[in-house]
Amino acid sequence: MYRLYGRIGSGSAAVEAALAIIGAPHDIVWVDTSAGEHLTEDFAAINPRRQVPALVLPDGGVMTESAAMLLHLADAFPEAGLAPRPGSSARARHDRWLIFMAVNIYEGELRKAYADRYTVDPDGADAVRVAAEDYLGAQYAIIEAEMKGDFLVGDSPSMADLYLWMVASWRDPQQIKAETPRVEAHSRRLRAIPQVQAIAERHGA
Ligand SMILES: N[C@@H](CCC(=O)N[C@@H](CS)C(=O)NCC(=O)O)C(=O)O
Structure with missing residues (x-):
């Protein structure tokens, strides 16, 4: 199960769309940045840049950077056809x-x-x-x-x-x-x- 930390109108939207198209089990934790929820020490432990999105992988690993998340998901789910073959x-x-x-x-x-x-x-x-x-x-x-x-x-x-x-x-x-x-x-x-x-x-x- 993936866990995506996101916010409406933020860089989490493309990752949400990718997870939905792939059909990968996931949940979304909405981070209210206007209320400063991204500035807490708890959130800094997830993303030291204190930004959304952040993605927790099924094995518990955490990744930041929206483009990296999409590349990771493309390679983890090649059958979804969301990126050409690596190396091509x-x-x-x-x-x-x-x-x-x-x-x-x-x-x-x-x-x-x-x-x-x-x-x-x-x-x-x-x-x-x-x-x-x-x-x-x-x-x-x-x-x-x-x-x-x-x-x-x-x-x-x-x-x-x-x-x-x-x-x-x-x-x-x-x-x-x-x-x-x-x-x-x-x-x-x-x-x-x-x-x-x-x-x-x-x-x-
Ligand atoms: N390079 C990062 C940028 C992430 C980013 O800037 N997120 C914004 C929302 S779109 C954010 O969390 N802003 C809160 C802040 O920087 O205080 C990515 O692609 O994931």
């Missing part, structure tokens, strides 16, 4: 997109959400937010330009697609539609997957 060229493209989004897009969103953490200037947060928004626009432009088919890699949804659906749900819907129509169509395609739809409704994604 398709898998290289898949992993490139997943890490691209984790280190550029998720991180860019964090700069907007927690701008004060990215500057020592007490008046600098607005400038960090503006720069992060420009940066995010440039990252989405790369995805938009390179996305040719219905999914990021191959003909079926993968972990990278779940991740793109999740991070895109944090963007302004009008902006996504106007600036990155392929990404917007991709999100609609992902939301049509019943397990994703249920989680999208829960997260307002």
Whole structure:
């Protein structure tokens, strides 16, 4: 049994979707970050960065980092077909997109959400937010330009697609539609997957 520590509107959504599509037994512990539940010593023992998501594996091992969780689940449940075969060229493209989004897009969103953490200037947060928004626009432009088919890699949804659906749900819907129509169509395609739809409704994604 897996245990996922998550929060509505956070990086746990893609992991929830992956667990649901795989059909892996799991429960979810909701961490109320607005109430500071992630700042406790108990939670720091689970994730020293005091962030969600965190995933407890069936053997009791704990992992953090949303993209790593998806890669782990893809390899633990190859029959679910949520990532190409390890070592294949398709898998290289898949992993490139997943890490691209984790280190550029998720991180860019964090700069907007927690701008004060990215500057020592007490008046600098607005400038960090503006720069992060420009940066995010440039990252989405790369995805938009390179996305040719219905999914990021191959003909079926993968972990990278779940991740793109999740991070895109944090963007302004009008902006996504106007600036990155392929990404917007991709999100609609992902939301049509019943397990994703249920989680999208829960997260307002
Ligand atoms: N690199 C981490 C980022 C996790 C993260 O930033 N989580 C946010 C929610 S989306 C969080 O817990 N924020 C609370 C805080 O940093 O105080 C991942 O991909 O899992």
